[in-house]
Amino acid sequence: MNKDRTKLQVSAIESGTVIDHIPANQLFKVIKILKLDAIQNQITFGTNLYSQRQGKKAIIKISDVFFKEEELNKIALIAPTAKINVIRNYEVAEKSVVEVPDLIVGIVKCVNPKCITNHEQIVTRFTVIDKQRVELKCHYCEKITDQEHLKIS
Amino acid sequence: MKGKSLVSITDYSKEEILEIVRLSEKFENNPVSDLLKGRVVATLFFEPSTRTRLSFESAVNYMGGKVIGFTDSSSSSVQKGETLKDTIITVSNYCDLIVMRHPLEGTARYASEVSAVPVINAGDGANQHPTQTLLDLYSIHKTQGTLENLNIFMVGDLKYGRTVHSLLMAMTHFNPVFHFISHEKLRIPEEYKIFLRQNNIPFFEYSDFADRLAEADILYMTRVQRERFSDPIEYEKTKDTYVLKSEMLVNVKDNFKILHPLPRVNEVSIDVDDHPSAYYFPQTKNGVFARQAIIAKILGLKIDF
Numbered sequence: 001m002n003k004d005r006t007k008l009q010v011s012a013i014e015s016g017t018v019i020d021h022i023p024a025n026q027l028f029k030v031i032k033i034l035k036l037d038a039i040q041n042q043i044t045f046g047t048n049l050y051s052q053r054q055g056k057k058a059i060i061k062i063s064d065v066f067f068k069e070e071e072l073n074k075i076a077l078i079a080p081t082a083k084i085n086v087i088r089n090y091e092v093a094e095k096s097v098v099e100v101p102d103l104i105v106g107i108v109k110c111v112n113p114k115c116i117t118n119h120e121q122i123v124t125r126f127t128v129i130d131k132q133r134v135e136l137k138c139h140y141c142e143k144i145t146d147q148e149h150l151k152i153s
Numbered sequence: 154m155k156g157k158s159l160v161s162i163t164d165y166s167k168e169e170i171l172e173i174v175r176l177s178e179k180f181e182n183n184p185v186s187d188l189l190k191g192r193v194v195a196t197l198f199f200e201p202s203t204r205t206r207l208s209f210e211s212a213v214n215y216m217g218g219k220v221i222g223f224t225d226s227s228s229s230s231v232q233k234g235e236t237l238k239d240t241i242i243t244v245s246n247y248c249d250l251i252v253m254r255h256p257l258e259g260t261a262r263y264a265s266e267v268s269a270v271p272v273i274n275a276g277d278g279a280n281q282h283p284t285q286t287l288l289d290l291y292s293i294h295k296t297q298g299t300l301e302n303l304n305i306f307m308v309g310d311l312k313y314g315r316t317v318h319s320l321l322m323a324m325t326h327f328n329p330v331f332h333f334i335s336h337e338k339l340r341i342p343e344e345y346k347i348f349l350r351q352n353n354i355p356f357f358e359y360s361d362f363a364d365r366l367a368e369a370d371i372l373y374m375t376r377v378q379r380e381r382f383s384d385p386i387e388y389e390k391t392k393d394t395y396v397l398k399s400e401m402l403v404n405v406k407d408n409f410k411i412l413h414p415l416p417r418v419n420e421v422s423i424d425v426d427d428h429p430s431a432y433y434f435p436q437t438k439n440g441v442f443a444r445q446a447i448i449a450k451i452l453g454l455k456i457d458f
């Protein structure tokens with residue numbers, strides 16, 4: 001009974017995508033990266049939920065939306081712990097984790113204030129040189145942006 | 154390959170670097186030609202750099218080409234708020250090749266993506282200045298007869314000096330031993346040490362010259378800038394520790410040469426200028442030949458000498 005109640009902290013969906021185990025402080029960045037603010041479908045959010053593994057977590061449930069893997073991988077930069085559940089008919093049909101992509105286009109701001117991308121309207125491009133530590137090399141200024149300095153544009 | 158821009162020294166493979174060295178030699182033997190007859194090269198200097206600009210313009214003129222452009226952004230449409238993109242697209246319709254310098258980093262890469270003609274990076278902030286590196290390599294090859302297996306000493310600002318970093322990356326193709334001499338605050342950054350270790354290139358770090366130059370083939374001197382130190386006293390002390398004087402050159406090898414990207418402040422004393430190892434002025438002349446070579450390669454010019 002108790003167990004079921006914790007599970008149901010955020011109500012279940014019939015079909016769609018559940019993104020679980022988002023670090024609570026990254027929820028709004030995930031919303032921004034996946035452009036959830038522009039979706040008309042029903043979305044429920046939960047945040048500051050208790051997680052045994054990571055302290056406070058957040059969860060997002062999006063009804064009737066199924067993302068491409070590459071779309072979801074974009075959030076790996078800020079929420080590497082995120083778990084994806086694809087729901088069909090109230091059941092988990094697929095489970096997956098997110099993976100940092102090799103190339104990141106847009107999304108991230110270059111840490112270098114003297115980089116041209118911070119002065120003109122240019123879509124940023126980074127090659128990921130370290131997926132574990134999330135180190136991104138700017139295609140333009142060639143400087144490294146690390147996880148600590150990662151800003152979403 | 155024709156038409157490829159030169160933005161970063163890493164855009165060129167070992168073979169392409171050697172191709173530039175061979176071509177530079179050809180231009181040194183045949184500096185005057187009409188290979189660029191009927192061609193226009195734009196030199197867009199968004200910040201002034203008289204030395205680099207004159208070197209490029211000299212190269213173009215000796216090859217019979219014409220130069221258009223501006224010498225600093227105050228006299229250009231940039232002043233009127235035009236974006237870099239619009240300036241580059243427009244100018245690329247007026248010429249066969251763009252040579253550009255800009256205070257912001259990454260500008261040349263971006264320009265090469267929007268331009269209709271190839272772009273040569275003549276310096277983008279603290280990032281890259283590949284033509285300087287190629288003229289350094291030509292100077293090393295010319296004085297040593299090879300680029301392979303050399304003892305390279307680098308002195309001065311090894312932390313911020315982009316010429317040092319680019320030369321280090323390029324020389325790594327040729328199995329060198331590096332010796333770095335600098336103030337502890339201006340040491341070679343960790344990322345370059347990792348790069349050297351990955352490539353099995355030995356390197357040593359020292360905080361003074363002592364008597365180390367006896368085994369050197371090349372000494373690459375750089376300027377230590379006042380702005381790098383928050384403490385002016387520390388700057389004054391540092392400035393004098395890393396000065397090369399002629400009495401330090403008594404035991405050097407016959408092939409030993411001193412390079413410097415210039416301008417110098419006081420890090421190479423004037424009395425070194427007359428030493429047979431001083432090579433920083435011939436080095437600037439090599440710059441014209443190396444730039445002729447780079448232009449010829451990029452435009453795919455047919456060289457019949």
Ligand SMILES: [Zn+2]
Nearest residue numbers: 110115138141
């Ligand atoms: Zn950048």
